[in-house]
Amino acid sequence: MTDSTLGVGMVGYAFMGRVHSQAWRNVTAFFDLPVAPAMRVVCGRSEEATAQAAQRMGWAGHTTDWRSLIERDDIHIIDICTPGDSHAEIAIAALEAGKHVLCEKPLANTVAEAAAMAEAAAKSSGRSMVAFNYRRVPAVALARQLVDSGRLGTVRHVRAVYLQDWIVDPEFPLVWRLQKDKAGSGALGDIGAHIIDTAQFITGQDIVGVTGLTETFIKERPLAGASDGLGASAAADKGTVTVDDAAAWVARMSGGAMGVFEATRFATGRKNALRIEVNGSDGSLAFDFEAMNELWVSSGSGGFERILVTEPEHPYVGAWWPPGHGLGYEHTFTHEIRDFLEAIGTGADPSPSFADGLRVQQVLEAVEQSNGTYREIPA
Amino acid sequence: MTDSTLGVGMVGYAFMGRVHSQAWRNVTAFFDLPVAPAMRVVCGRSEEATAQAAQRMGWAGHTTDWRSLIERDDIHIIDICTPGDSHAEIAIAALEAGKHVLCEKPLANTVAEAAAMAEAAAKSSGRSMVAFNYRRVPAVALARQLVDSGRLGTVRHVRAVYLQDWIVDPEFPLVWRLQKDKAGSGALGDIGAHIIDTAQFITGQDIVGVTGLTETFIKERPLAGASDGLGASAAADKGTVTVDDAAAWVARMSGGAMGVFEATRFATGRKNALRIEVNGSDGSLAFDFEAMNELWVSSGSGGFERILVTEPEHPYVGAWWPPGHGLGYEHTFTHEIRDFLEAIGTGADPSPSFADGLRVQQVLEAVEQSNGTYREIPA
Amino acid sequence: MTDSTLGVGMVGYAFMGRVHSQAWRNVTAFFDLPVAPAMRVVCGRSEEATAQAAQRMGWAGHTTDWRSLIERDDIHIIDICTPGDSHAEIAIAALEAGKHVLCEKPLANTVAEAAAMAEAAAKSSGRSMVAFNYRRVPAVALARQLVDSGRLGTVRHVRAVYLQDWIVDPEFPLVWRLQKDKAGSGALGDIGAHIIDTAQFITGQDIVGVTGLTETFIKERPLAGASDGLGASAAADKGTVTVDDAAAWVARMSGGAMGVFEATRFATGRKNALRIEVNGSDGSLAFDFEAMNELWVSSGSGGFERILVTEPEHPYVGAWWPPGHGLGYEHTFTHEIRDFLEAIGTGADPSPSFADGLRVQQVLEAVEQSNGTYREIPA
Amino acid sequence: MTDSTLGVGMVGYAFMGRVHSQAWRNVTAFFDLPVAPAMRVVCGRSEEATAQAAQRMGWAGHTTDWRSLIERDDIHIIDICTPGDSHAEIAIAALEAGKHVLCEKPLANTVAEAAAMAEAAAKSSGRSMVAFNYRRVPAVALARQLVDSGRLGTVRHVRAVYLQDWIVDPEFPLVWRLQKDKAGSGALGDIGAHIIDTAQFITGQDIVGVTGLTETFIKERPLAGASDGLGASAAADKGTVTVDDAAAWVARMSGGAMGVFEATRFATGRKNALRIEVNGSDGSLAFDFEAMNELWVSSGSGGFERILVTEPEHPYVGAWWPPGHGLGYEHTFTHEIRDFLEAIGTGADPSPSFADGLRVQQVLEAVEQSNGTYREIPA
CATH class of the missing domain: 3.30.360.10 (Dihydrodipicolinate Reductase; domain 2)
Known part of the structure; x- marks a missing residue:
């Protein structure tokens, strides 16, 4: 790992997780980037299914505890691919820990949650982006x-x-x-x-x-x-x-x-x-x-x-x-x-x-x- | 003229008048109909322009007075191709005279006018139709x-x-x-x-x-x-x-x-x-x-x-x-x-x-x- | 009839005859032309069907003898809408009589016929055109x-x-x-x-x-x-x-x-x-x-x-x-x-x-x- | 490496090599297959450019000698992505060595070469396919x-x-x-x-x-x-x-x-x-x-x-x-x-x-x- 390698932890491995994984796996083969992603950990609720997803999609490890991702020093980016009801909690925790956060859309299920997320983003040293992919x-x-x-x-x-x-x-x-x-x-x-x-x-x-x-x-x-x-x-x-x-x-x-x-x-x-x-x-x-x-x-x-x-x-x-x-x-x-x-x-x-x-x-x-x-x- | 020939008087000879004329001129060449239209009179404001329009588009006569159309016994159908502000007056007069009326859309410029026209239509012995051609x-x-x-x-x-x-x-x-x-x-x-x-x-x-x-x-x-x-x-x-x-x-x-x-x-x-x-x-x-x-x-x-x-x-x-x-x-x-x-x-x-x-x-x-x-x- | 009115005789009243008639009937309503066509006679094989076609499509008269068209002084244009096997005979006769000839495509059924027609056209005082309408x-x-x-x-x-x-x-x-x-x-x-x-x-x-x-x-x-x-x-x-x-x-x-x-x-x-x-x-x-x-x-x-x-x-x-x-x-x-x-x-x-x-x-x-x-x- | 892992050696890393690499890199993430490919070696003419291509596209190693690929026991598949003039030589050598061969189209530059390749394919224990991808x-x-x-x-x-x-x-x-x-x-x-x-x-x-x-x-x-x-x-x-x-x-x-x-x-x-x-x-x-x-x-x-x-x-x-x-x-x-x-x-x-x-x-x-x-x- 060089200074320019950033470890990625992805939460959720269903439809959005699959397509995000495809992007993480291939982005450096086509684009010259100042930093290189390392597919470190995927997180899901079922141990067995998450392990299978990790292997299939090319993640080095897996976990069922998203909070553990945030605690790891070798994880610099949290990629949130879960349903909207968990976006706010994960994103805010990650931002408070200084992680970069990519979050699926819509940002949250309510304006109140989204506002709290935007506030956490503004305060964090981590970068954040909402995943409106059609742009x-x-x-x-x-x-x-x-x-x-x-x-x-x-x-x-x-x-x-x-x-x-x-x-x-x-x-x-x-x-x-x-x-x-x-x-x-x-x-x-x-x-x-x-x-x-x-x-x-x-x-x-x-x-x-x-x-x-x-x-x-x-x-x-x-x-x-x-x-x-x-x-x-x-x-x-x-x-x-x-x-x-x-x-x-x-x-x-x-x-x-x-x-x-x-x-x-x-x-x-x-x-x-x-x-x-x-x-x-x-x-x-x-x-x-x-x-x-x-x-x-x-x-x-x-x-x-x-x-x-x-x-x-x-x-x-x-x-x-x-x-x-x-x-x-x-x-x-x-x-x-x-x-x-x-x-x-x-x-x-x-x-x-x-x-x-x-x-x-x-x-x-x-x-x-x-x-x-x-x-x-x-x- | 047989019983089944109906004389047509058209008011207005601009864009809508031109296309209505084309329809009157050709309808019987393609469709078998219980009645046959006769293109009797076209009505416009300018004597000279109306005369030219009549000749070009195949109308037998022309006039600058739409009320005269309504008075003629050999005119059975009034075709209204004018701007919306004159629809109500012409249509109501024609319907009261028992003429059949085809009126360009929108029916009128106000709900009040349209309501009066619908009322006149309901009372008249003439048939009436609004010309929503895209149907x-x-x-x-x-x-x-x-x-x-x-x-x-x-x-x-x-x-x-x-x-x-x-x-x-x-x-x-x-x-x-x-x-x-x-x-x-x-x-x-x-x-x-x-x-x-x-x-x-x-x-x-x-x-x-x-x-x-x-x-x-x-x-x-x-x-x-x-x-x-x-x-x-x-x-x-x-x-x-x-x-x-x-x-x-x-x-x-x-x-x-x-x-x-x-x-x-x-x-x-x-x-x-x-x-x-x-x-x-x-x-x-x-x-x-x-x-x-x-x-x-x-x-x-x-x-x-x-x-x-x-x-x-x-x-x-x-x-x-x-x-x-x-x-x-x-x-x-x-x-x-x-x-x-x-x-x-x-x-x-x-x-x-x-x-x-x-x-x-x-x-x-x-x-x-x-x-x-x-x-x-x-x- | 003025000098600029040209009488038209059309041979054939099926598909091509119908669409040619529509064109003859309407061309002057839309285009300013140096000459005006008069729809004089339509010619077909069946007396009754031809008479009906004439009435429906707006031809003043009808005949079952195309040669009679060519003999008439008030017919200046022969419009040939028949199958290809009769094109040459009709067109050549008409051209030799000095008529203008519009002929449906293909010009003929053989190169030999077409060559004879082109030769007749070159010699005639009448104008001639083959009806490639898609141009x-x-x-x-x-x-x-x-x-x-x-x-x-x-x-x-x-x-x-x-x-x-x-x-x-x-x-x-x-x-x-x-x-x-x-x-x-x-x-x-x-x-x-x-x-x-x-x-x-x-x-x-x-x-x-x-x-x-x-x-x-x-x-x-x-x-x-x-x-x-x-x-x-x-x-x-x-x-x-x-x-x-x-x-x-x-x-x-x-x-x-x-x-x-x-x-x-x-x-x-x-x-x-x-x-x-x-x-x-x-x-x-x-x-x-x-x-x-x-x-x-x-x-x-x-x-x-x-x-x-x-x-x-x-x-x-x-x-x-x-x-x-x-x-x-x-x-x-x-x-x-x-x-x-x-x-x-x-x-x-x-x-x-x-x-x-x-x-x-x-x-x-x-x-x-x-x-x-x-x-x-x-x- | 299990029995079902097959080592791949790819010859050529230009346009076709890039797109083949993308396929080798991702195929197992989406399809359940009886064998798994391992991206072992890419081969090109320039040492430096080939090394760069290997790193970027995910090949474990690189070489400038395609014959060396054929000699390696851990290479089971030869993927030919070169211009047509070298297809026959590489493919025939690989087939004779019992390798599986995927060859870009057209199979060869002449019928004679293609015939020799087809003959080699028929004799080989290796499987062979020509890469008509649009199928x-x-x-x-x-x-x-x-x-x-x-x-x-x-x-x-x-x-x-x-x-x-x-x-x-x-x-x-x-x-x-x-x-x-x-x-x-x-x-x-x-x-x-x-x-x-x-x-x-x-x-x-x-x-x-x-x-x-x-x-x-x-x-x-x-x-x-x-x-x-x-x-x-x-x-x-x-x-x-x-x-x-x-x-x-x-x-x-x-x-x-x-x-x-x-x-x-x-x-x-x-x-x-x-x-x-x-x-x-x-x-x-x-x-x-x-x-x-x-x-x-x-x-x-x-x-x-x-x-x-x-x-x-x-x-x-x-x-x-x-x-x-x-x-x-x-x-x-x-x-x-x-x-x-x-x-x-x-x-x-x-x-x-x-x-x-x-x-x-x-x-x-x-x-x-x-x-x-x-x-x-x-x-």
């Missing part, structure tokens, strides 16, 4: 560059949707993402958070007020393990869905743009359609994650040009393959961790910060409480 | 059939936008469509009305409440004729835009669906993008008028199928060309007039009725007055 | 302008397909288009002729040699009226397909470009996909008739821009509707007849000429006879 | 499944293009891929080989004869290192391009289908467009690598359905991410190596074999020599 899609990063360079002129409209369909079936069980105590909210926090961050990132405008509605189409669902039950009555096999199935809102943005947003898990036939279109006085752009290597750009006078964002001069792309040889979902995490390590190594504040994550949380709360009434977001 | 796009009519047949299951989401960009340039002049006294409202009434009607038509669900925002990005514009002025000060050359440039709203619909709507003339690069997506429990569909011969349909289990709506069994299509030989904008009007004449000839009530037009007007008013507060639409 | 798609005309202006640099590649699927079913009957004596060839002459003309038109390069293959997948089909037969044996109910089902060829073009062409009626799921892509040293363009209002253009450095060819400055478009309000199949014929009348009125030679049609016929013959051997096209 | 795109593998299951009926048409544009600029230098002694051929062998393999793989039909043309548009180019030269004359700075820039051919296929193929590096604006469409009697499918997570499928009666090939039941996909979270270019190699290891571990013959690679080479040679004359491929 690191090359096409999205290019979109930001185009707006930032003035190519679109004054941004007038943002319309963003995040459409999935994995719970359309009423027999889909009541998993943790459908329980408010675990997930905080439903489509709103899970995927709505992404379009809030992406829209604000690309346009450089904050959401300053919203009016909207949320909806829970299927109000009861089978309990996740219910089908294994013996003799339980049908009624007892169901539980109440305590989060939204869908949310939509109209927003005012800080630069005068109008924003329209919608997040749903009931868009039959749409699998992971994070779509955003931005219209400015001099041009427009459009993106759909289902075709993540494309950015559509209008110069204003003509139509939309389909740019394959696979050229060496495009953000992040030079590290990878020749033009037309596209990237996939996992690369957004490799880019995210590249940016995180780069910031740590150069002593910069990573972005998006926990303060940014707090602000997203405030928008989520405003939408959740709106019920058709306009609510301003605290400055 | 007559074969793909939109097919969409309606699919929902109606249950193919989509319970409709959960409607998202509809109507995007244009023809006033992005701040030097674009203050034409009548940007003046509230002439046009009633801006993007909202002009194109927002179309997505309201299309969404309600396809889903079979009414909008029952809305919350939204409107915006006027460019508040002053050059007067339409200002550039011809002599010595006028620059300030005097500008006038105030009194309508919205854009409007967006979230809606609850009568069948429990969530609706999201946006109408704007500031979507740089979008020319006439009336887009609608409907998600149901068993399937979805999507449409974009910029590719008007296509309907995208998802069966739920897979992706979206691009159906070229040019097969003989598709609505209206059998009258035209072989598969793959698409139709254009004007055909929607030919279909509209076909349906109107069919209803007159068979003694049925054409749809959408003036009552339907009134209901659209109520939604428009609710959006206009919402300013971020939820408003219910009167039942 | 008159605004997007195709714009494509030609782009190449002609040098925007694409040196053209290196043309790849063009014309894909249909209407005879995939082996039970589809042996209609005239599948009989060599009537149609001359199959997919090759019917739709392959279009991509030859379109490719040569857009690139400005002629095909100078070809090597290719043709195929007849279904060699016997039910006789067209066979299902009405009484007691005929199954074998007797079938007839031999004497034309190609598909043809493909690689070509050298006069400017050094490589051409790849394919025409088939067996492309299941493709309805009328006339597609062409042109690659030049400085840019590219792509077109698909199934989305006929779009042209995709690459400037070379980026991707392809989807241009909605509905702007007033685009070819033919200014006469019609506002941006984004697309045209349909029939408009290509209205434009064709506009160009024909414009040429007649101004004393210019219409394009494509019968000589152009002959050259296409030579390419068709070379492909048909190639059987995998390279054949040069006579200069 | 391992999930959408392409799904396409194969659909044809194999009979969903498309009898396959009638294959049209495949591989379009790139990276040498359109005449100042692009004379790199090794443009020299016949190094690369064997140009676009034909480099990318044409891929569409031959992909077309044969999907349809299950072999190409049995071809007629086509090749073209070299830019006949001289700057020498690759010429700009560093001192005092050399301008003439001396250029060298002759000895391979094709583009190739196109029409083919007969073993099941009666017609094939049309085109490979070019002069398709301005196309970056890596490996496109294939297959039409059968009962359905069709279409694929474009520039949108590699999509397969378009027509059932015959309607249009084409865009299937996002990201569902757990799709080939290879279950190992990765949730629906809608697409894969990238590199994953095709991970899948390829997964299949290679699976075959080795289970004692099966990997596919495509060196015999398959030989057959592709025969087609390439036939096209190269065709010059417009039909050539049969040896059975």
Whole structure:
């Protein structure tokens, strides 16, 4: 280990843990970084499953006690991949111990938790970042560059949707993402958070007020393990869905743009359609994650040009393959961790910060409480 | 002239008059109808221009006095193609004279006018229809059939936008469509009305409440004729835009669906993008008028199928060309007039009725007055 | 009738006759022309059906004798909409009588016939044009302008397909288009002729040699009226397909470009996909008739821009509707007849000429006879 | 090291070496395999550069002598990522030593070399596979499944293009891929080989004869290192391009289908467009690598359905991410190596074999020599 090697401890090894591991494992093969990550420990609740995950995903060790990670001197980075209800406790402890913290989104399940995390981040010697990975899609990063360079002129409209369909079936069980105590909210926090961050990132405008509605189409669902039950009555096999199935809102943005947003898990036939279109006085752009290597750009006078964002001069792309040889979902995490390590190594504040994550949380709360009434977001 | 020939008098010969004329001129060459239209008289304000329009577009005569049309016994149908501020007066007079009335949308500039028109329609022996032509796009009519047949299951989401960009340039002049006294409202009434009607038509669900925002990005514009002025000060050359440039709203619909709507003339690069997506429990569909011969349909289990709506069994299509030989904008009007004449000839009530037009007007008013507060639409 | 009114006699009233009629009926409502057509007489084989067609499509009279048309002084234009086996006889007679002749494509069923027609055209005082209507798609005309202006640099590649699927079913009957004596060839002459003309038109390069293959997948089909037969044996109910089902060829073009062409009626799921892509040293363009209002253009450095060819400055478009309000199949014929009348009125030679049609016929013959051997096209 | 660990030695560390390394590094994190690869040694010509490549890409050791790899007992697999002129020598030596061999495509630069390799493969105790990675795109593998299951009926048409544009600029230098002694051929062998393999793989039909043309548009180019030269004359700075820039051919296929193929590096604006469409009697499918997570499928009666090939039941996909979270270019190699290891571990013959690679080479040679004359491929 040299001075520039940073030990990583990752908490959680499910979907997010798997994709973070892929990023940690490969980032240095493609990017020149001032610091090198060492995959030291993965942490989970089940000893056996965690051990298997460690071996499969390339972690040197494993543990079932996340607090032990924080106490280790050879762990410099805590990567939080757990459900939202444990983010605050882990992150605050890690930040107080001076660790660098990468935390999955949404930052927390409540504004209060997010505020406490942002406060801990501000006080800590460790760097912190919230994992809005879609910023690191090359096409999205290019979109930001185009707006930032003035190519679109004054941004007038943002319309963003995040459409999935994995719970359309009423027999889909009541998993943790459908329980408010675990997930905080439903489509709103899970995927709505992404379009809030992406829209604000690309346009450089904050959401300053919203009016909207949320909806829970299927109000009861089978309990996740219910089908294994013996003799339980049908009624007892169901539980109440305590989060939204869908949310939509109209927003005012800080630069005068109008924003329209919608997040749903009931868009039959749409699998992971994070779509955003931005219209400015001099041009427009459009993106759909289902075709993540494309950015559509209008110069204003003509139509939309389909740019394959696979050229060496495009953000992040030079590290990878020749033009037309596209990237996939996992690369957004490799880019995210590249940016995180780069910031740590150069002593910069990573972005998006926990303060940014707090602000997203405030928008989520405003939408959740709106019920058709306009609510301003605290400055 | 036989009993089945109906004389038509058309008021207004600009954009809408031209396209209605094209429909009147050709409808009988493609559709078998119980009554045949005779293009008798076109009415405009300028004698000379109206005479030229009559000759070019195939009207037997012309006049500058719309009241004279109503008095003629050989005029059975009044086709209103004027700006919204004259709809009520002409339509009510025509209906009181027992004429059949086809009226351009939006039905009127205010709810009060629309209500009076609907009342006159209800009392009249003449048939009446409001000209929401996009219902007559074969793909939109097919969409309606699919929902109606249950193919989509319970409709959960409607998202509809109507995007244009023809006033992005701040030097674009203050034409009548940007003046509230002439046009009633801006993007909202002009194109927002179309997505309201299309969404309600396809889903079979009414909008029952809305919350939204409107915006006027460019508040002053050059007067339409200002550039011809002599010595006028620059300030005097500008006038105030009194309508919205854009409007967006979230809606609850009568069948429990969530609706999201946006109408704007500031979507740089979008020319006439009336887009609608409907998600149901068993399937979805999507449409974009910029590719008007296509309907995208998802069966739920897979992706979206691009159906070229040019097969003989598709609505209206059998009258035209072989598969793959698409139709254009004007055909929607030919279909509209076909349906109107069919209803007159068979003694049925054409749809959408003036009552339907009134209901659209109520939604428009609710959006206009919402300013971020939820408003219910009167039942 | 003024001096500038030209009487039209149309031969054939089926598919092509219907769409030509639509063009004759409407062309003057949209275009300012030096001469005005008068729809005088339609000619067909069945007295009753022809009379009905005349009434429906707006022809003043009808006849069953095409020679009578040629004798009439008030008929100045002969419009030939019959199958290919009668083109030569009618066209040559009309040209010898000094009539202007518009002839459907392919010009003839053989090179010999086409050569005789081209010779008659060269000698006649009448103007003549072969009806390659796809040149008159605004997007195709714009494509030609782009190449002609040098925007694409040196053209290196043309790849063009014309894909249909209407005879995939082996039970589809042996209609005239599948009989060599009537149609001359199959997919090759019917739709392959279009991509030859379109490719040569857009690139400005002629095909100078070809090597290719043709195929007849279904060699016997039910006789067209066979299902009405009484007691005929199954074998007797079938007839031999004497034309190609598909043809493909690689070509050298006069400017050094490589051409790849394919025409088939067996492309299941493709309805009328006339597609062409042109690659030049400085840019590219792509077109698909199934989305006929779009042209995709690459400037070379980026991707392809989807241009909605509905702007007033685009070819033919200014006469019609506002941006984004697309045209349909029939408009290509209205434009064709506009160009024909414009040429007649101004004393210019219409394009494509019968000589152009002959050259296409030579390419068709070379492909048909190639059987995998390279054949040069006579200069 | 257990019995099931196989040491890998990779020859070549440039573009192909980088992407193979990524696959070797990650394959076991996602796939359960009967054998585990150990990244032992990478081999290159420059000691220093090879050492750097080893460190960056995760190889335990490095060497500049590929023969030493073959002699090592702890190396069981030789992965050949060099230009085509060295494939035969390395592969044959490795096979004779009983190593398993994965060889980049095209298998060799000549039919003679490929034949010798296929013969060596047939005799060896080692397993061998040629690296046609595009078979391992999930959408392409799904396409194969659909044809194999009979969903498309009898396959009638294959049209495949591989379009790139990276040498359109005449100042692009004379790199090794443009020299016949190094690369064997140009676009034909480099990318044409891929569409031959992909077309044969999907349809299950072999190409049995071809007629086509090749073209070299830019006949001289700057020498690759010429700009560093001192005092050399301008003439001396250029060298002759000895391979094709583009190739196109029409083919007969073993099941009666017609094939049309085109490979070019002069398709301005196309970056890596490996496109294939297959039409059968009962359905069709279409694929474009520039949108590699999509397969378009027509059932015959309607249009084409865009299937996002990201569902757990799709080939290879279950190992990765949730629906809608697409894969990238590199994953095709991970899948390829997964299949290679699976075959080795289970004692099966990997596919495509060196015999398959030989057959592709025969087609390439036939096209190269065709010059417009039909050539049969040896059975």
